[in-house]
Amino acid sequence: MTTTGLDEKGWDEETDVIVVGFGGAGAAAAIAAREGGAEVLVLEKMPDPGGLTIVSAGGLRVAFDREAALSYLEATCAGRTPRAHLEVLADGMVAAPEWLRDLAEPLGATVTVTPSPGNYPLPGFEALGYAAITAVPGLERPPHAASALTDGGRLFHVLEQTARRRGVRVLTGAPVRRLLTGGLLTGEDRAITGVIAEIAGRTVRIRARRGVVLACGGFEAGETLKRDHFQATPVLAGSFLGNSGDGIAMAQDVGAALWHMWHYHGPYGLRHSDPDYPYAFYLKALPMWTPGPAAHLSALGLPAGAKKEPARVAWILLDQTGRRFMDEYPPYPGDTGIRPLDAFDPKTQSFPRIPAHLIFDENGRRLYPIGRSIANGRAPVHVWSADNRREVELGILRRADSLAELAAQTGIPEATLTDSLDRWNAACQAGHDPDHGRRPDSLLPIDTPPYYHAEAWPIVINTQGGPVHDPRQRVLTPFGEPIPRLFAAGELGSVFGHLYLSGGNLVESLVGGRIAGREAAALAPLEAA
Ligand SMILES: Cc1cc2nc3c(=O)[nH]c(=O)nc-3n(C[C@H](O)[C@H](O)[C@H](O)COP(=O)(O)OP(=O)(O)OC[C@H]3O[C@@H](n4cnc5c(N)ncnc54)[C@H](O)[C@@H]3O)c2cc1C
Secondary structure: OOOOOOOOOOOOEEEEEEEEOOOHHHHHHHHHHHHOOOOEEEEOOOOOOOOOHHHOOOOEEEEOOHHHHHHHHHHHHOOOOOHHHHHHHHHHHHHHHHHHHHHHHHHOOEEEEEEOOOOOOOOOHHHEEEEEEEEOOOOOOOOOOEOOOOHHHHHHHHHHHHHHHOOOEEEOOOOEEEEEEOOOOOHHHHOEEEEEEEEOOEEEEEEEEEEEEEOOOOOOOOHHHHHHHOOOOOOEEOOEOOOOOHHHHHHHHOOOOEEOOOOEEOOEEEOOOOOOOOOOEEEOOOOOOOOOOHHHHHHOOOOOOOOOOOOOOOOEEEOOOOOOOOOOOOOOHHHHOOHHHHOOEOOOOEOOOOOEEEEEEHHHHHHOOOEEOOOEOOOOOOOOOOOOHHHHHHOOOEEEOOHHHHHHHHOOOHHHHHHHHHHHHHHHHHOOOOOOOOOHHHOOOOOOOOEEEEEEEEEEOEEOOEEOEOOOOEEEOOOOOEEEEEEEOOOOOOOOOOOOOOOHHHHHHHHHHHHHHHHHHHOOOOOOO
16 A cells, blocks of 8 residues: 555545544544534544553643653653653643543543652652542443443543544544655645545545544554564563554654654563463552652651552562562552563573563462453453462462472472572561662562462553654654644653653643644645645
């Protein structure tokens, strides 16, 4: 299929603004474009809308002070994102609670705003919080194909209802395949004029009189992109198979530059024993916590080193040689949790931590469900048993009655395994992890047989890479020139490119989506082709 330079005649239909993808960013863009007076068509690839947004925890990172938020964003982005982009996001973080209330009010939904410091003790961290939609009258079940009702589901419900009430037209099961341009890839001819999509088994060409917003998520399920851009391999998708990087390919096809492709938000987790089960398992949700000097935190009225109740962590990780290699409980497991698994050993030509061995004992088994699954999709989702027994029966977790058996099952020499566990148990006894500094209140000895183990793999919660955009969400070429009439929003080309800020993707989706929709709607319509 050729796109650039195609004769545009023969459109199947037309509208003002086409939004590609109906998750949080797409919904925000569609609502804003309608507010700008545009006719809007949203094309969603999957049979059910919502993307990652609908299964997310639904927390939007907000700020109580614009300058503090900017300082924090600059510190966490570490020079990988221009200040102008972060200014826009900081403004949006301050405005977000009010926007949410505007959306929620007509539906009687409740918005809760909670102060909560940033994940790392960087400048401005104390001036942040979360906003979430925590109740929606009448919404008792997960919307669409979400496996659980979360604040993310509530958020998407409110966005979707608002979009539909305002006259946004949505087609599901309608993947967009290509962008169409006016002709040669130069100057105004480069303008995006429409899309090619598959609708009800037909290939159709839809004209966009004003613009196209790509809001089609990242590449959690894009195996080639993950292999090309991440060091670790494989990296398993946790929650959703609809985001396979289509927006990246389409944007590249019309000349976009890419950024932040290496950066993803991910922990380590487990695999189902059934190879056909489509999602990786996340581990027990460990509370995020903010490291920092206790005095600093207590001056802010925060518990020393903690945001929430501290977690006891049942497991340790060993590499394939049988040694611990990381703090299994970093401040924000979903941000940097995967990074230590990246290590490649050029001498053995292998990734000695992929998979790693996750190990716990009988006391750990009784503590809580070790894993969990949360997904947006029609395939049945595994509900993890409270005592982990069902997962042992299914072979997701393996049981070993003795250390000798554990050694035999994992392939770790018994002497090394015994040494690693002795060292771990001594650290627990001392209340101090000298090797990796895991927080003392998370230490739990592993000394009571039977033992349990599973392979631990890198998991992607969501990606950050995609087309570069400017602060107006206009997609840019490698020369920094906007591609006329093309916008990107959400995690597709996120501003996060170094450390992640919990709640950052949702607020960015709404902030960027709104800007993209508004900008597209404000463009003068193209002359009829
Ligand atoms: C379990 C979990 C919890 C999370 N919790 C939080 C949280 O509390 N706070 C936070 O900020 N972030 C959270 N995140 C991350 C956040 O949910 C996502 O980064 C964010 O929702 C992305 O929004 P989006 O609109 O860019 O993409 P999505 O919501 O994923 O929507 C993209 C849509 O585009 C569609 N699409 C893809 N390709 C095409 C195509 N070719 N044509 C048409 N449509 C297409 C997809 O099917 C999808 O519906 C969480 C993620 C997960 C998995």
